[in-house]
Amino acid sequence: MPRPPVFLDHLSSTPVDPRVFEAMKPFFTEAFGNPSSLHRYGLQVREALRRAREQFAFLIGAENADDILLTSGGTEANNLAVKGVAYANQRKGNHLVLSETEHPSVLESIAFLEKQGFTSTKVPVDAQGILRLDKLREALTDQTILIAVHHANHDIGAIQPVAEIGKIAAERGIAFFCDATASAGWTPIDVKAMGIHLLSFAPHRFYGPKGVGVLYRNRKARLVSILHGGVQENGRRAGTENVPAIVGGGLAAEIARKELPQRAEKVRALQKRLMAGLAAKVPYLKFNGPPSGPLRLPTNVSLAAEFIEGEGQLLLLDHLGVCVASGGSCVSKSLKVSHVLTAIGLDHALAQGSIIMTLGKENTEEEMDYVIETMAKVVERLRGMSPMWDEFQQGKIDSTVAPRGVGRSFTEHAAEVSGHREERARR
Amino acid sequence: MDLSVDRFAEAHILIWDKTSPISFHRSETKMNNNKEYTLYNEKVMDHFMNPRNMGDLPSADGVGEVGAAACGDIMKISLKIEDGRIKDARFKTFGCGSAIASSSMATELIKGRTVEEAMSFSNQEVVDALGGLPPVKIHCSVLAEEALKAALEDYVKKHPEAASAPTKGEPAKA
Structure with a gap:
């Protein structure tokens, strides 16, 4: 009998925690309502979504559950953060600053925006993969509307000096977006202490299900929708919520924070x-x-x-x-x-x-x-x-x-x- | 009707069968734990796991080493040639699974051929013999062809008398 395989690819995905799986089950079959509905089926699942938002907020030290936007995954959350902030601030400026080692969902979103007249500067990292803060300061202009630096790197595990970046962003009055997909659930995050205005993560990296992503957005950071349709997520992300995944992701976030x-x-x-x-x-x-x-x-x-x-x-x-x-x-x-x-x-x-x-x-x-x-x-x-x-x-x-x-x-x-x-x- | 999650996991879904464009077939959604899931087909995996002719020839008559600018792979083929015929072939490869399998298969195919025949060797032979390679990996078979031809050129350079005829003409290119 060969030994069971050793899974050493947890940054690709993780198995769903059995407690999480149990919590999700009723939302496929019994509590299947659409949260936008005005009858009891809809209202019943609204409560579950509210609780999940609180659990996501708890994981990252966000004060207000209303600052949690639910998406289909980390990639969508990153697209929404980058494009949503850029479009919302295009009268203010057109310059975006990012690190060289961002995830492709951030790099490609910015490449897409560049075709529409935005410009960007990639800030280099040192030999260990840590962002050069001096180069970040140099990159900022009076046209800069967004700083996008991830919390920890998928490939090489480097943790970025996000609190320092948060301070620089605050001094300059620029929105700071942090992709925390690799770190959330594994290393402490406090959006307030770190001065982060927007932060994304995906519960399937910490024993939650796939199909849900989270974007925290401080209400002071302006953001417009990139997916148009209904008024879900206060009009910032149209589309029926993936209720079972959100419920499971919320519980996974609460467990991750506690454990x-x-x-x-x-x-x-x-x-x-x-x-x-x-x-x-x-x-x-x-x-x-x-x-x-x-x-x-x-x-x-x-x-x-x-x-x-x-x-x-x-x-x-x-x-x-x-x-x-x-x-x-x-x-x-x-x-x-x-x-x-x-x-x-x-x-x-x-x-x-x-x-x-x-x-x-x-x-x-x-x-x-x-x-x-x-x-x-x-x-x-x-x-x-x-x-x-x-x-x-x-x-x-x-x-x-x-x-x-x-x-x-x-x-x-x-x-x-x-x-x-x-x-x-x-x- | 039982619609519990466990039942769902076992439920069947309809999947479009690309091989027969006018019909659907039923496929299980459940992961089959008895099946071996591998990146390449059985033949490629076999040549990667059990490479044939891996190594060097101490008294090689021709050695070719080439690198692929596209991906950084490097392949080295050594040939033992007697009476204008390839008696033996060996390879060493720095590269991915399909590069190793391609060099293993190329050395298998080439043994016994005359230098002239080998000059028109095409990477397509390797691809076919391996039962196909993913499109992005076809260049691995091209590298095998080029390593072989570099080894033949080296042989011709060292033995101009032995291979005056086969060097003429352009080698077939895939």
Whole structure:
């Protein structure tokens, strides 16, 4: 009997908590009413939505449940925040400021707005993936209407200095939107103390269901709807509410807030065990983002094994019962390495070998030990197949992680052999 | 009528069957735990998990190493050639599952062919033999073709006498 798989991709999604699932059930079958209806079926579910808003507000330290807008997911919440604030303030200015390492739902929303006359400035991050506050200050102009910086990064776990960004936003009178999809439920959030005007998150990242996203919006921040129709969410998001998912998401948020210290402590200990074990067992491994500690999300382990590529690692790990994600180009449909890895200046060849492991509350120490042992086997096997590993052994190319001062860089070598190919193609 | 959630999980939904455009077939919504869910088809997975001809040839007659600018993969093919015929082939690959499977399959296909035949080798052969690759991964098979041709060119360069005829003409391009 093979062992059950180890799920190490909690930033993609998490299983619904059984308590949450139970709470959702009646809202599929008995309490199925549309909250916009004026009869008892409608009024019955309105109460449930109200309670869920309070639970979402509780998770992030929001004072007023009316500041919680419900959407279909994190992507929609991010679209609403970026486009909604931009359109609402277009008489005031047209300039948007964001970090280089935002989620695609923020990057692409801003790219869309740029086609309509808005402009933007991407603020760089340092080698650990932390936003450069000096560069943020430089980027702001009297036309700036929005600062969009996520709370924690999906790929590398870097926690951004949101309280400082909040202060800068307040000084300049600019709306501050924070995408907290990766961090909500795992690390404390207090929108008031952090000076955040808008904040998004998705309950399926902390044991709630998919199909619901939350956008907190301080009433001082102007926002217009981008989905038009009925007057749900006070006219800021038309469409019938996904009641069962909202109810489940609300309960998941309440549980996450109450259990946060224990969950965070548990995954932090697993993170330290996993990172230390991998560092000891796998040579030529680079960890991306800040070290385990206050600047790093407790759930995220991001690493790059040198001389091999990420998808092969992912496939072999999956075969051996370890489910992870990768930021390498082969894994993406666009054949591009993660923009986050590029932003932290990671060598392209190393970025190709990147693996992202994200922990959850059901993971165990025993699982971490199995992952360390399995990862060591997988890396060894793929290095045995890699021409780059051979060339490193022969001193033709050097390591980026632990340079020996012998041979040229992998990137130079790769460029030359790729050059060969282009030359061939021209002939 | 029982409409509890458990019943819903087992309920059937109608799914459009792309293979037979005029009919619908019924499919379960439940995850099948007995099924192996893999990113690639069985053949590709087999060549990735159990690669054929992986390694180097100590006394290779031709070695080709090429990289794909598109994705960063690197492939190296070594050939042992006797009397104008490929006696043995080996590969080493830095790349994704389909790149490893493509190089494994390419070395399998090429063994026993003459240098001239090998010069017109096309990536489509690899794709077909693997039972298809996802569209975004076709370039992996192209890389295998190019690594093979680079190895043949290396052989021709080292043995101009042995392969004067086959070097003429443009190699077939997919």
